[in-house]
Amino acid sequence: MMPRGRPRALGAAALLSLLLLLIGFFLFRGHPEYGRPHGVAALEGDPPADHRGHNSSDCVPPRPLLPKCELLHVAIVCAGHNSSREVVTLVKSMLFYRKNPLHLHLVTDAVARNILETLFHTWMVPAIWVSFYDADELKTQISWIPNKHYSGLYGLMKLVLPGALPPDLARVIVLDTDVTFTSDIAELWALFANFSDKQVIGLVENQSDWYLGNLWRNHRPWPALGRGFNTGVILLWLDRLRQVGWEQMWKLTATRELLTLPATSLADQDIFNAVIKEHPGLVQTLPCVWNVQLSDHTLAERCYLEASDLKVIHWNSPKKLRVKNKHAGSFRNLYLTFLEYDGNLLRRELFGCPSPPPPEAEQLQQALAQLDEEDPCSGFRQQQLSVHRVHITFLPHEPPPPRPNDVTLVAQLSMDRDIDFLPAHSLYDYLRASIEQLELRSGRKVALVVPAFETLHYHFSFPSSKVDLLALLDAGALYTFRYHEWPQGHAPTDYARWREAQAPYHVQWAADYEPYVVVPRDCPRYDPRFVGFGWNKVAHVMELDAQEYELLVLPEAFTIHLPHTPSLDSSRFRFSPTYRDCLQALKDEFHQDLSRHYGAAALKYLTALQQPQGPT
């Protein structure tokens, strides 16, 4: 435990902001890469791969829409915490149906880049490449445009993509973060083939009467062809746009319209429509199913009732999922499908599209291949090798300014369980003061022990001081942690001495000791062998001791455990002899490693443990 400030109230928020998304094995070969892929562009022109060397009874797979393995490019503007969370549902829906390698071009602010870079790096979906473009650098090109739309400045950035994306990128699909795919994006990409020589932008007609200007009295929308077009889904033929002087074109139109109109109401969409009204030859109208718009007064129904299939749903009301619609339930079910989808299941190969894995994935692959599936502990060993998909700052979070002697709380939780330890109100300030007084910044190797207690009641008035806590302990409302089940786990903390202590005191390591500790950042890490229930803290404290860390108990520090249902792993420990046997095998391996690293000094751990093993 390494707590940081305002621990009680901010506990849940701080932890959620560190949320580690669910676990999966890394049993595939591809990888995401940062920056443009090398040698991928050549695949774009490959012929369809339907040469078969089989005998005549072999069947003929249906012909693909596009050359197999053709790389498709997608651009998305994404800024802030909320959009970074929303875009994941879009990406999951897109990856679910896709059969082609994809290159994502993400125009992001610093917050979104930080989140999405970590996410894609750890997600490790095969045959995905991700490039980031700095939204702040593009701001000057559009910040002169007054805009009233809720997407703010970022919506307008779609206008400058032809200049912002790499000059050799010829075509791209541009998506808003609030769309959901219900079909393969390759079918959308294939619509580029329908463009005439002069067409540069593919768009779906706007599915509301907004641009007809009759929604209310004095409603004065920007000019548009008929109902205009919606820019939630765009096919951009970038090199042609550059040739026709797109930048001058839209700036001229926007400047002229802004002489009589006060601001854009719908951000980039108003400007795209004004340009198209002036140059109708630029636009290729896409089938309506590629952007089924669920805005407040949508006319989309006549599209999706007649079509054989929905392709993309666009939640383009500020109400998003709560929008009123006759078929809202069905649309929500499609969205929830991908909101709830376990993204780890997208770690699947594109069969027949080679995508060289990065070196670390290769090593992992080899390690996994060496696992013996008949080994009853192979489940443990696979878990050790698992790579977690990480979504940092899942909820909006501003890191506080750094303070001297700062401490950070590190914890883990699952989506279905509230956190089970609450630290003392004053712990953050007290720890920082203790670090100062004990001069721990000097690099002194010390683990500060925070004594742990437990309550068995769901309703519980948290003690505001050590005096309060001792009163609750004496009244039987609190116990020392795991007093009933496993007292030896915390016995060396010496609770009797702690009651009376006025100053920090040293304690000695003993077998099974597993206190909650505050340690410097550069301390040994947890051993990933012990991923389930049992021995993770024991092994960590043993390693701290082997590295000659002092164990120093703080007289005013405490933390309290709240009741919860036993975890699945703790039940496995109790009921599965295999689980216990495997844990024993892992302990033996850990001891062998200790001996290798620390030599004779590590003997004491083995000696201390030549006793019947308990369930720690």
Place this chain on the structure above:
Amino acid sequence: MMPRGRPRALGAAALLSLLLLLIGFFLFRGHPEYGRPHGVAALEGDPPADHRGHNSSDCVPPRPLLPKCELLHVAIVCAGHNSSREVVTLVKSMLFYRKNPLHLHLVTDAVARNILETLFHTWMVPAIWVSFYDADELKTQISWIPNKHYSGLYGLMKLVLPGALPPDLARVIVLDTDVTFTSDIAELWALFANFSDKQVIGLVENQSDWYLGNLWRNHRPWPALGRGFNTGVILLWLDRLRQVGWEQMWKLTATRELLTLPATSLADQDIFNAVIKEHPGLVQTLPCVWNVQLSDHTLAERCYLEASDLKVIHWNSPKKLRVKNKHAGSFRNLYLTFLEYDGNLLRRELFGCPSPPPPEAEQLQQALAQLDEEDPCSGFRQQQLSVHRVHITFLPHEPPPPRPNDVTLVAQLSMDRDIDFLPAHSLYDYLRASIEQLELRSGRKVALVVPAFETLHYHFSFPSSKVDLLALLDAGALYTFRYHEWPQGHAPTDYARWREAQAPYHVQWAADYEPYVVVPRDCPRYDPRFVGFGWNKVAHVMELDAQEYELLVLPEAFTIHLPHTPSLDSSRFRFSPTYRDCLQALKDEFHQDLSRHYGAAALKYLTALQQPQGPT
């Protein structure tokens, strides 16, 4: 609580066998129906629905493969508990991608019919029709064939489908329960169009060398064309099969082959292949992607590496998901996608394919439409209206023979929480004896109270008798239930009297009383208003009292609550004022209903509750 025998050991199994699958709202219009749909056949020949009355700027949706809303027919043989569970994953994958109405023809034994009839009836997916055919009636037609395949007699039933399915059914897709769709079944149905006039069966080539007969020395497979065909996915042109005399044809071939071969090794597949060897003109070879076979020595790789797309995965190894394969991880991820998929999300309409809802769905629809979404309690009211998808006997379960004075334990649980009450070992027999002694079979209106206790420890030695229990109570290892948080919930049980009681004793209803009771089947039901945390038992006991049920405490009966994490709903109750306000509104409505039904006699409940409300 209505406990039945062997409660301790069989508790979990019995409950799992009653498993209620997750909850969803019924926000759609279609329905499943039993028996053949009326008026649907006419839709089969409808022209493609791409007539559009829009103005010229309207886009053209892509042309469907089949006429929109064409009804497709699928036949599956399914018997026993395990296949009934497996087939749900197949059905989910098929429904996920389908865009057409489907009619499922299920050939089932009594177990599978019971499970699947309940499942589809409660699932209420729009535009699905289900017909059942009795497998037992078909057995005599195939039981003469010796068979060594693990699918047993049921595998062979695919041979007799042309005779078993309705005579006016012209074409059907036949599926094994161990296939997973990764594409729209309409694409498979569309392959009927490729049949020549003489072709009657569509099959994918077998993706192993089995029928080449060189797998081991003296391996003598049934005759086949080359590698033969796999019958996990079949297109059957039923009316042509009937015309060509299919029944005589396969029986003749099977009889002849069985003169020299001892039995079928691969059930129906051996016989289909032998017939095709003799009449190669009958077969239309389907593209390999429609049956990617992951058997132990599969040759499927050359199919799926070259194809643009997988369509159907067939887990045709007895090892199923544990089969060894270079790409096992990716295939498993596809399977897990549908295993884990929340089937309630499939309650979505086929837009533009009208499918008249049954009367009860219509009523529900109207009730939902009348909900005011701005009402802060609308979440509660939606939950009241929710219809659960029910999978009975999720695990194999043989109902015990009926016994006199029988009692059944009714409970609920979620997938992530172990059950939280354990009844006394002897409770089942004791309850039956008590019912006999108290002559309750006569229709006397009695609710037997089972006193409840609780332990706060995860490790706990269950008392074997009342004497044991009282000793634990005196030692502080047990408490009366909710002693700390809400003693009034069980106070009227009068634990002091229970300690000494030798005979059943009457107790009186009081405000907030919520004992666990054993009641006759015809007692009032729980009120669905109180679906979350709070007041479900209180309301039920109040209604029992209003109907003049005697409350009789049994002196030797007891049940013990084990610790668990507070549920999400109990946290909502504690932390959300809206939740508490809504619960209060529902209580008020309940009291109004009580007054309406029971008149002045119900006044006492209102009077008793004119006190500050607690968290029951």
